[in-house]
Amino acid sequence: DYMKELAGVQVLENRLREKLKLDSVIVVPGDSDQHGWVKQEMGKSCVSYMQSVSDPGQTIAVTGGTTMAAVASQMTPYSGMEDSLFVPARGGLGERVEHQANTICVEMARKVMGNYRLLYVPDPISEESYQTIIEEPSVKEVLGIIRSSDIIVHGIGDAITMAERRKTPDDQLENIKHNHAVGEAFGYYFNQNGEVVHKVRTVGLQLEDLQTDRQVIAVAGGRSKADAIASYFRPGKSNVLITDEGAAKELIRDT
Ligand code: F6P
Secondary structure, eight states: OHHHHHTTHHHHHHHHHHHHTOSEEEEESSOTTTOHHHHHHHHHHHHHHHHHHOOTTOEEEEOOSHHHHHHHHHOOOOTTOTTOEEEESBSOOSOOGGGSHHHHHHHHHHHHTOEEOOOOOOSSOOHHHHHHHTTSHHHHHHHHHHHTOSEEEEEOEEHHHHHHHTTOOHHHHHHHHHTTOOEEETTEEEOTTSOEEEEOOOSBOOGGGGOSSSEEEEEOOSGGGHHHHHHHTSSOOOSEEEEEHHHHHHHTTTO
16 A cells, blocks of 8 residues: 555565565564564554455464564454454463463454364473373364464564573573574574474474465564574465564565
């Protein structure tokens, strides 16, 4: 639209779509590192995008974080999303309650008058308990729903920021730093070549599950996240990126 053209944002969208080889890129004006409202604008754009691709009765898996919380806060009722089922993409990832995937699911479901199913998994979890829990029938059922979800919406974070925010144990934090992790999504930490260098042990969506023809929508902005976003998309794992001008300008800087 006119405002976007004014901001030169459409040019950024096109260049970024080519560079990251995505189906769609939406860039909102501003830099969310500097202004909180830019994150809310990304949330709003994400909601419109979700509404444009969803059909009644679909299952939508979401992750946690402050950007996804902004998506939930911008969610509005929309015909086409009634009877949607919201599920967390993965079990607890050490976020505070208001930024947990479970909480975000409930808020989104409430706003579109849809339904939700949640995952209750202790976090962190021992290998032994993990093996037992994934065999629990109630957990197994939700895991099945998650893996076959129609739409996935998720955040991307800076690796060290996320490792510290999660109070990652020292030995793991060392490993993350030693292996030069730059980005994080779904509990996976990536180096600048997009290789997984660390993974949080939790249930739910696995990276392999993303290699389908579903809508996988990444929502992440702020200049400080440019390297993280680049690492996640090398090689591409999602097909849609919703970001801001701050991150977009930094991402296309060397091209
Ligand atoms: O912890 C959940 C999560 O989606 C991470 O996978 C991601 O790195 C992070 O949140 C993003 O958080 P924020 O939007 O607050 O930067």
